[in-house]
Every structure is written in C-alpha cells, then in structure tokens.
Amino acid sequence: MTPALASLLEDVAGELQACAEIFEELTTTHFGLPTPCRGWTVADLAIHVATGAFRDAEAFHRARLAISSPPGEVTLDSTDYATAVRLAAEHLRAALALGPPRWPAVPTPFGTMPVAVALQSLVVEFGVHRNDLEVAAGRPDTAFSAATLSALFGFGDHYLLRQAAPVDSPAFALALDAPAALMGVTWTGTAWIPGRNADRLCRVSGSDDDIARLMLRRLDIDDPRLDVHDPFGLAALFSAAIRPL
DSSP states (O other): OOHHHHHHHHHHHHHHHHHHHHHHHOOTTGGGSBOSSTTOBHHHHHHHHHHHHHHHHHHHHHHHTTOOSOOOOOOOOOOOHHHHHHHHHHHHHHHHHHOOSSOOOEEETTEEEOHHHHHHHHHHHHHHHHHHHHHHTTOTTOOOOHHHHHHHHHHTHHHHHHHBOOOSSSSEEEEEEETTEEEEEEEOSSOEEESOOOSSEEEEEOOHHHHHHHHTTSSOTTOTTSEEEOTTSOGGGHHHHBOOO
C-alpha cells in the first residue's frame, strides 16, 4: 500500500470511528430526531452509514479480485450501529492490506473509480455524515474535520458538477471562494461545465467550513456568514442547481 493510500485509509477509518463513538452516545430519544439530511431521522442516517460503510468496503475487495460489478445493498437487522461501523472499517482495512501492487478501478455503487478517488469519496461521505450526526445530537457548531474539507475541496469543481442539475436559465457561472480552494461551475444554457466561463457570475466567499456547507447544501446561500456578490440576481438559482449530498 502506498503512503498516499494509507493516509486516505486512515482518514476514512477516522471518520467511521468518530461515527461509532457518536452512535454509542445516542439515546433512544435521539434516533427519532431530524438530521441535516432532509427527510432523514438519526435512525435513518445511522442505518445508511452502517450499511453503506460495509457495502463500500466490499467494493474494494471486489476490485482486488478483478470483479467489475458493484456490490448490492446491505440489510442490517441489528441496531448496534457502532459495532457495524467498526467492522466495516476493518473490512476496508483488510481489502487495502490484501490489495495488489497496482490497483484496478473500484466498482463503487456510484460508479467505477480509481482507488485513491474511491477512498477520497468515502472520506467525504462519512466525514459529512459524521458532522450531520454531531448536529443532530445537539452540537450544531461542530466544524467539518480537516480530512473532510481536504477531500471535498480536492474534488472541487468535479464535486459541483456531479451534484449539478439542469436549470431553466441562460448561461451563468457560480464561483465559490474559500481560503483553501477556488471552485466554480458554468451553465452554458444546455449543460454544466467546470470553471467560471460566463459573463454573468454569482460569486460566494466564506470560510472553508462555510463554503463546504454551501457546497453540500447544509447552508443556504442567503446565510449571513457568506459574502455573496450577485449583480445579476443569480443566487436564487443555487438551490435548484446544486443538489444536496
């Protein structure tokens, strides 16, 4: 395993361990509470994290055996989410430890990805959901971990493109300016492309944490923590354009 893969693996395992610790703190009352994932309770999110972590680890085992089809859904009958998540982390560690010197692409449920990109995606997914659980548990000011921000901004424009939906509008661009990253996507009138390539531009500035929350739709574009430069009145299109994780 290369040092870069080992570092990403530790980032994923760290986010899963943090999720497990939160699960151990939760009471029965917590599981019915809402989360930043719209329409999901804490129980819904717990099941999603526990089953998703194991399914995603299985994708890496499939890759090392040159299986190109992604794993299917996992059903969890237990409510011991902490144990399930820790087992998933160990399952992922085993895959990386047993993997070949040159990894094939990983058949994740979200598409086939290079191994480093697949791990980076898991850092984003479980880092964001760890934070969702923190917020739902009554700690709304908890910031995203450094690993989560680094992974999310590492995708940059590509994350925004993946989440972008068609809009009924002439060409315009959305620019997100954080201290750690400058990102943007452009609607050509028919398709989304990377970059800030339109005369009509809405530029949003803020802290790394606030820009990450905007990207993930955990923060609205009219939040006072954000500085919005919007001479063309495009800000209202953001929620229609960028789907939440």
